[in-house]
Amino acid sequence: MQIRELATGLQFPEGPIAMDDGSVLLVEIARGTLTRVRHDGLVQVVADLGGGPNGAAMGPDGAVYVCNSGGFRWHTEADGCHRPVGQAEDYSGGRIERVNLATGQAERLYDMVEGFALRGPNDIVFDAQGGFYFTDLGKTRERDMDRGGVFHGHSIGSAVHAVVRPAMTPNGIALSPDGRTLYYAETEGARLWAFDITAPGRLRKDGWPSPHGGRMLCASPGGHYQRFDSMAADALGNLCVATLLHGGITIVAPDGSTCDHVPLPDRYTTNICFGGRDMRTAYVTLSGSGRLIAIDDWPTPGLRLNFQA
Numbered sequence: 001m002q003i004r005e006l007a008t009g010l011q012f013p014e015g016p017i018a019m020d021d022g023s024v025l026l027v028e029i030a031r032g033t034l035t036r037v038r039h040d041g042l043v044q045v046v047a048d049l050g051g052g053p054n055g056a057a058m059g060p061d062g063a064v065y066v067c068n069s070g071g072f073r074w075h076t077e078a079d080g081c082h083r084p085v086g087q088a089e090d091y092s093g094g095r096i097e098r099v100n101l102a103t104g105q106a107e108r109l110y111d112m113v114e115g116f117a118l119r120g121p122n123d124i125v126f127d128a129q130g131g132f133y134f135t136d137l138g139k140t141r142e143r144d145m146d147r148g149g150v151f152h153g154h155s156i157g158s159a160v161h162a163v164v165r166p167a168m169t170p171n172g173i174a175l176s177p178d179g180r181t182l183y184y185a186e187t188e189g190a191r192l193w194a195f196d197i198t199a200p201g202r203l204r205k206d207g208w209p210s211p212h213g214g215r216m217l218c219a220s221p222g223g224h225y226q227r228f229d230s231m232a233a234d235a236l237g238n239l240c241v242a243t244l245l246h247g248g249i250t251i252v253a254p255d256g257s258t259c260d261h262v263p264l265p266d267r268y269t270t271n272i273c274f275g276g277r278d279m280r281t282a283y284v285t286l287s288g289s290g291r292l293i294a295i296d297d298w299p300t301p302g303l304r305l306n307f308q309a
Contacts, residue, residue, distance in 0.1 A: 007037045007292040012082060013285040014230065015056035016292065017064065018275025020309060024283050024292060025064060027053035030074055030082065034066060034099055037292055047104040051092045055123035055230065058307045059155045060130040064099045067121035067134055081288035083268055087139040094118030094136060096153065109157045119146045123173045123230050126306045129200045130155055133163070135170040135184055150184055152201035163203050164195065164212050172231035174239060176254065177303050185228035185241050190220040192228070192239060192252055217256030230271035234300040235279065242269045242284070249284065266291070274302020
């Protein structure tokens with residue numbers, strides 16, 4: 001695999017979206033923006049969102065839907081690694097925002113679910129019907145932390161409800177190629193969970209001892225100290241999970257039976273998406289060092305997302 005560096009100096013990039021024109025949309029969490037990295041490396045701010053924009057996805061209307069966590073406090077390590085360390089002092093609340101790419105204007109779609117405020121929305125994926133699933137990781141403070149959840153909403157803002165709750169630090173989220181299985185990655189335990197989808201926004205639940213009805217596929221594969229972040233599925237249904245601290249992409253089969261690891265030079269490898277004509281270019285955010293890279297000739301084509309543009 002060949003690695004190309006597309007952009008540097010980004011402020012904790014996340015949520016990459018591969019566009020058909022060769023550009024990549026992403027968020028800069030520490031900068032509070034939705035940003036475009038053009039194929040020639042030029043970096044352009046699309047929208048100034050404030051807070052802490054995190055996950056992003058293209059919707060059926062051509063707008064970008066952003067999970068905004070409300071903001072973090074930041075710390076820079078001696079080696080230059082820039083990382084979040086907890087809830088921002090000027091935390092502005094969690095929300096889902098819709099961004100018009102033509103104007104850069106953002107509107108708040110959801111900030112409450114079933115009477116409870118969103119705390120730290122993190123990642124998002126659209127189903128074929130135009131609804132979307134998203135995670136709320138919650139926020140961490142000096143002496144306590146939130147329990148999060150997984151939710152299903154609609155791009156028109158008509159309704160939103162919890163589909164998985166409670167959940168500990170739910171982060172990356174993905175759908176299987178046939179759209180019948182929902183996966184999410186748990187950060188703190190480096191665990192992958194799976195749910196059968198019975199109808200849009202409806203999941204089959206297992207009983208006790210599952211904490212929330214999900215099937216655990218794997219936990220901290222490889223035995224290294226690590227955490228899971230965002231992820232993308234490939235065309236075969238394998239889950240490519242950005243892995244913190246152990247730095248790189250962990251690849252897990254749909255049944256959790258096999259795994260591999262692609263090491264990358266950043267302990268805060270946070271997200272991956274696929275693009276290119278054959279969907280074999282992987283775009284990866286190396287957030288601790290503020291870089292976007294492309295990996296050509298990924299072994300398995302990525303799964304083209306619903307409404308990918």
